[in-house]
Amino acid sequence: MAGDRSADSPSIPEPVVRVAAIAAGGSLGTLARYGVERAIAPSELGFPWSTFTVNVVGSFVLGMVVTLVVERWPPTRFVRPFAAIGFCGGFTTFSTMMVEADQLGRHGRAGTAAVYLVASLIAGVAAAALGMAAARGRLLPRPGAPSLPDPDDIGPLAGASGRRRHPGRAR
Numbered sequence: 001m002a003g004d005r006s007a008d009s010p011s012i013p014e015p016v017v018r019v020a021a022i023a024a025g026g027s028l029g030t031l032a033r034y035g036v037e038r039a040i041a042p043s044e045l046g047f048p049w050s051t052f053t054v055n056v057v058g059s060f061v062l063g064m065v066v067t068l069v070v071e072r073w074p075p076t077r078f079v080r081p082f083a084a085i086g087f088c089g090g091f092t093t094f095s096t097m098m099v100e101a102d103q104l105g106r107h108g109r110a111g112t113a114a115v116y117l118v119a120s121l122i123a124g125v126a127a128a129a130l131g132m133a134a135a136r137g138r139l140l141p142r143p144g145a146p147s148l149p150d151p152d153d154i155g156p157l158a159g160a161s162g163r164r165r166h167p168g169r170a171r
Helices: 014-039 049-072 079-091 094-106 110-135
Strands: none
Touching (some): 014 049
16 A cells, blocks of 8 residues: 555664754754844943843743653654754853853953853753743742652652661661
């Protein structure tokens, strides 16, 4: 039948398609970053607003996309490579941030460089958290909602008293 694929029909291996998805997302992310950098006029030896903007927006998008892919959407093989690795990887730029901070410092603007680095870190983490909250449909915790699971909770390995047993330790 015309719709059946035989064992002899050529197919593209999944790793190749995954790399193509990453490349396509990366191309779009890089073009989007270029657009933002053209739209936000840089000031000479001033605060690098365009790079700051793409890194904070990229952190928000990454937090949202990864949360949607992991917690909300049905499993898919290519959304995360395309959007998270490709688009967000091409859109955000750690290396440019470091070069700009170095240039600011070399031109006597060490204070601006320090503010840029600290603000980028704080705003990036906050944006990622906001993206994750937005993907979950809430920007504020719901009253009475259970807290996030403790990643260090070892569950059944904990004793009846709630104390953790450590292998190799005498009681």
